[in-house]
Amino acid sequence: MSGADGQVRAAMRLTLKVWRQADRKTPGRMVTYEAPNVSPDMSFLEMLDVVNEDLILGGDDPIAFDHDCREGICGSCDLMVNGYAHGPRRGTTVCQLHMREFADGDTIFIEPWRAGSFPVIKDLVVDRGALDRIVAAGGFISVPTGSPPDGNAIPVPKDDVDRAMDAAACIGCGACVAACPNASASLFTGSKLTHLASLPQGQPERDRRTMAMVAQMDAEGFGSCTNIGECSAACPKEIPMDVIAQMNADVRRASRRAR
Amino acid sequence: MGLLSPSRTRWRESDDSSMLVSGAPDGPIADRWDEHKFRMRLVNPANRRRYRVIVVGAGLAGGAAAASLGELGYNVDVFCYQDSPRRAHSIAAQGGINAAKNYRNDGDSVYRLFYDTVKGGDFRARESNVYRLAQVSVDIIDQCVAQGVPFAREYGGLLDNRSFGGAQVSRTFYARGQTGQQLLLGAYQALQRQVQAGTVTVHPRHDMVELVTIDGAAKGIVTRDMIDGTIERWSADVVILATGGYGNVFYLSTNAKGSNTTAIWRAHKKGAFFANPCFTQIHPTCIPVSGEHQSKLTLMSESLRNDGRIWVPKQAGDARAPDQIPEAERDYFLERKYPSFGNLVPRDVASRNAKEVCDQGRGVGPTGLGVYLDFSDAIQRLGADRIKERYGNLFDMYERITAEDPYTVPMRIFPAIHYTMGGLWVDYDLQSTIPGLFVAGEANFSDHGANRLGASALMQGLADGYFVLPSTIGSYLATQPMGKTPAPDGAAFSDAEKAVRDRVDTLLAIDGSRTVDSFHRELGLLLWDRCGMARNEAGLDEALERLPRLREEFWRDVKVPGSGAMLNQGLEKAQRVADFLELGELMCLDALHRRESCGGHFREESQTPDGEAQRDDERFTYVGAWEHGAGPSEPVLHKEPLAFDYVHPTQRSYT
Numbered sequence: 001m002s003g004a005d006g007q008v009r010a011a012m013r014l015t016l017k018v019w020r021q022a023d024r025k026t027p028g029r030m031v032t033y034e035a036p037n038v039s040p041d042m043s044f045l046e047m048l049d050v051v052n053e054d055l056i057l058g059g060d061d062p063i064a065f066d067h068d069c070r071e072g073i074c075g076s077c078d079l080m081v082n083g084y085a086h087g088p089r090r091g092t093t094v095c096q097l098h099m100r101e102f103a104d105g106d107t108i109f110i111e112p113w114r115a116g117s118f119p120v121i122k123d124l125v126v127d128r129g130a131l132d133r134i135v136a137a138g139g140f141i142s143v144p145t146g147s148p149p150d151g152n153a154i155p156v157p158k159d160d161v162d163r164a165m166d167a168a169a170c171i172g173c174g175a176c177v178a179a180c181p182n183a184s185a186s187l188f189t190g191s192k193l194t195h196l197a198s199l200p201q202g203q204p205e206r207d208r209r210t211m212a213m214v215a216q217m218d219a220e221g222f223g224s225c226t227n228i229g230e231c232s233a234a235c236p237k238e239i240p241m242d243v244i245a246q247m248n249a250d251v252r253r254a255s256r257r258a259r
Numbered sequence: 260m261g262l263l264s265p266s267r268t269r270w271r272e273s274d275d276s277s278m279l280v281s282g283a284p285d286g287p288i289a290d291r292w293d294e295h296k297f298r299m300r301l302v303n304p305a306n307r308r309r310y311r312v313i314v315v316g317a318g319l320a321g322g323a324a325a326a327s328l329g330e331l332g333y334n335v336d337v338f339c340y341q342d343s344p345r346r347a348h349s350i351a352a353q354g355g356i357n358a359a360k361n362y363r364n365d366g367d368s369v370y371r372l373f374y375d376t377v378k379g380g381d382f383r384a385r386e387s388n389v390y391r392l393a394q395v396s397v398d399i400i401d402q403c404v405a406q407g408v409p410f411a412r413e414y415g416g417l418l419d420n421r422s423f424g425g426a427q428v429s430r431t432f433y434a435r436g437q438t439g440q441q442l443l444l445g446a447y448q449a450l451q452r453q454v455q456a457g458t459v460t461v462h463p464r465h466d467m468v469e470l471v472t473i474d475g476a477a478k479g480i481v482t483r484d485m486i487d488g489t490i491e492r493w494s495a496d497v498v499i500l501a502t503g504g505y506g507n508v509f510y511l512s513t514n515a516k517g518s519n520t521t522a523i524w525r526a527h528k529k530g531a532f533f534a535n536p537c538f539t540q541i542h543p544t545c546i547p548v549s550g551e552h553q554s555k556l557t558l559m560s561e562s563l564r565n566d567g568r569i570w571v572p573k574q575a576g577d578a579r580a581p582d583q584i585p586e587a588e589r590d591y592f593l594e595r596k597y598p599s600f601g602n603l604v605p606r607d608v609a610s611r612n613a614k615e616v617c618d619q620g621r622g623v624g625p626t627g628l629g630v631y632l633d634f635s636d637a638i639q640r641l642g643a644d645r646i647k648e649r650y651g652n653l654f655d656m657y658e659r660i661t662a663e664d665p666y667t668v669p670m671r672i673f674p675a676i677h678y679t680m681g682g683l684w685v686d687y688d689l690q691s692t693i694p695g696l697f698v699a700g701e702a703n704f705s706d707h708g709a710n711r712l713g714a715s716a717l718m719q720g721l722a723d724g725y726f727v728l729p730s731t732i733g734s735y736l737a738t739q740p741m742g743k744t745p746a747p748d749g750a751a752f753s754d755a756e757k758a759v760r761d762r763v764d765t766l767l768a769i770d771g772s773r774t775v776d777s778f779h780r781e782l783g784l785l786l787w788d789r790c791g792m793a794r795n796e797a798g799l800d801e802a803l804e805r806l807p808r809l810r811e812e813f814w815r816d817v818k819v820p821g822s823g824a825m826l827n828q829g830l831e832k833a834q835r836v837a838d839f840l841e842l843g844e845l846m847c848l849d850a851l852h853r854r855e856s857c858g859g860h861f862r863e864e865s866q867t868p869d870g871e872a873q874r875d876d877e878r879f880t881y882v883g884a885w886e887h888g889a890g891p892s893e894p895v896l897h898k899e900p901l902a903f904d905y906v907h908p909t910q911r912s913y914t
């Protein structure tokens with residue numbers, strides 16, 4: 001393999017320790033695989049593709065993992081790599097992580113998201129349905145199709161819409177939960193609350209939304225936030241912890257106004 | 260049915276034009292949609308809960324349709340293969356969404372957006388549909404703003420716009436480089452609201468694997484639960500397919516890995532005509548393939564061509580590093596051939612020219628399949644900071660994937676498949692040739708003709724989902740008996756389920772020596788070579804000889820490990836590739852029969868003296884809609900003639 005500059009990039013030999021688990025009920029275990037011919041230009045998931053091709057030809061069950069767009073936006077991919085959600089590179093989903101981040105001879109540990117609210121379905125695939133249920137509880141603006149005013153009827157200060165967009169960048173991958181020692185979904189929930197609370201359109205339902213989403217988050221069994229900050233550090237979209245402060249402030253606001 | 264067989268007996272042509280009635284109303288084009296809506300039948304609000312609707316696919320079209328139909332009070336079941344509807348591939352669209360708001364006072368109007376779309380589609384789209392699309396585009400923006408979509412704004416608080424894809428007006432609305440994501444989240448949140456309200460049930464990780472028809476009408480589907488392999492039957496009064504495009508037939512594309520043709524292909528085999536399958540779009544600015552392991556291609560916004568200069572070495576086989584090649588030995592081929600448009604020629608022209616120089620052995624990079632996109636002049640003129648401001652995110656993404664710094668080394672780009680204009684044939688109501696089967700978004704063929712304009716895919720998906728289907732579905736349901744959804748236990752359902760089980764069992768039992776991906780790669784390469792950026796009679800003939808052999812080998816020698824009763828990603832892929840193998844043949848057939856160039860379909864035999872696509876309006880001003888040839892019989896070509904009463908066909912020229 002050579003680059004545009006003609007420089008040759010040597011293939012690497014890696015050892016993988018991968019979590020294998022047949023289904024929800026069967027206990028899982030780490031299994032060792034050799035990946036003898038890994039190009040530094042491969043993405044992490046392409047490296048797993050190559051390992052899987054060999055497993056299939058050998059008649060073995062390939063490693064199951066979630067992935068779809070492979071360009072860092074759909075939020076499907078969700079691997080713990082050497083203990084880091086989405087691997088060692090900041091602001092990067094594991095589908096956009098490339099093997100040149102690793103060195104020849106490395107051993108790489110690959111595990112699923114670990115959180116009671118994300119049960120393992122098989123191998124590295126987990127059930128993140130709890131996040132959809134948090135949104136269903138109130139993460140929307142009630143606006144039936146066909147009823148709205150003109151798009152420019154309500155001016156929105158640019159700073160407000162920029163703040164909304166910063167929070168709305170969340171891809172719902174669940175890395176924040178996986179990275180948090182408490183398995184808290186506060187960064188996820190705070191992102192949606194901050195997005196909608198930053199806009200005039202989000203005001204009428206603001207209190208109701210805040211209380212309903214937080215209640216659902218608790219009902220799903222996610223832990224509480226203790227301001228550790230692993231969530232934001234692991235977030236591939238680098239969503240700041242401010243959104244959690246906003247959520248807490250809005251809970252206070254809603255409780256006060258409900259009195 | 261007449262048998263006007265062309266040179267070979269690969270297909271038949273129908274002379275019965277009654278099969279394709281668009282149902283587009285007459286009268287002044289600006290009034291057609293309103294007139295049509297007024298004439299539609301309605302379902303009383305109290306009765307809507309007594310109808311069941313199935314929606315397959317949860318992207319912009321499917322998500323918007325399901326949410327809107329739920330709001331109206333229908334009982335809706337939504338199915339998607341992803342683990343959440345928020346992940347549908349609409350999410351990956353970067354650039355923006357067009358709407359004829361004329362907020363810029365630059366002369367835009369509904370009529371101009373209509374005109375641009377018909378012309379951009381190279382006069383192979385239906386005028387009535389396109390006009391409606393332009394009309395409802397303005398409502399889409401209002402709807403999304405009200406949902407909280409954080410579109411870019413100016414300091415005055417009003418919505419910002421930009422010009423996109425060479426348009427002469429600024430009509431594109433955007434949310435940074437994540438417009439598709441934000442629009443999808445808007446639709447997803449509206450959908451989740453209906454889940455909470457109890458009108459919509461979402462079934463994630465469900466693959467639709469068969470369509471069920473009763474007395475010729477769509478009445479249900481069969482799915483495979485991707486977690487435990489359960490095959491299930493679902494009945495309804497109407498079925499909507501919003502399952503996206505089929506670009507993954509090429510294996511390498513900018514589509515998501517799971518994007519597939521199975522839903523529309525199953526429907527095609529049950530009687531839905533497939534229109535213009537050869538109309539595929541290729542995007543010029545993608546990151547080139549780096550090796551055998553490549554699993555997908557990444558698109559970079561074409562805005563890069565505003566400041567980057569595209570070139571290759573003049574000499575074939577010149578292996579020097581780019582900075583070692585002196586100015587005089589470089590060929591800025593787009594600037595040379597198209598002096599007035601230069602690097603900003605349309606997508607198809609830029610793509611074809613890149614292929615041509617690579618075919619001449621002048622391509623760059625390790626594979627020789629790439630051209631330089633060089634920012635050094637722009638950096639010298641404007642400074643690196645200015646370039647970073649404009650393209651910083653894109654440069655970072657490029658660096659992450661290639662490990663090369665585009666501020667110092669020219670980018671390498673190559674064209675890739677990223678959209679399919681073809682799809683299931685639909686009438687003005689978006690109903691296919693199967694009564695009760697409606698098709699929306701990229702999965703249908705309707706609005707883009709032979710070529711789609713930038714920032715128009717999001718517009719069409721949401722137009723279909725929010726504004727067209729909620730009206731036309733009601734009009735269809737009003738003809739169906741109320742509260743009489745068939746139970747999913749009749750012969751039609753058991754036969755469909757049995758067909759699914761047999762196919763799964765067959766695939767698992769083959770236990771051959773080749774993986775599914777190896778077949779998919781071979782299929783993709785063959786189509787890319789013979790039915791990709793440029794097509795000719797000999798190449799298509801060859802592909803049509805080879806494809807049946809590849810398909811036969813697949814069914815003899817594919818290896819799918821595991822069982823059907825488990826999460827089995829290999830089995831999911833195998834079913835999809837089996838359908839791609841059949842679709843690929845129909846694409847080649849369609850490309851072979853259309854002996855003209857138009858839009859994204861470039862037949863080498865049909866070009867102007869300066870190498871532009873040359874249409875043959877006399878013979879090909881029609882939609883080619885294919886009826887599946889059951890068993891050994893050939894597919895049958897039906898033609899829907901197209902009339903251009905408002906926008907008169909002209910020949911494109913960029914020199």
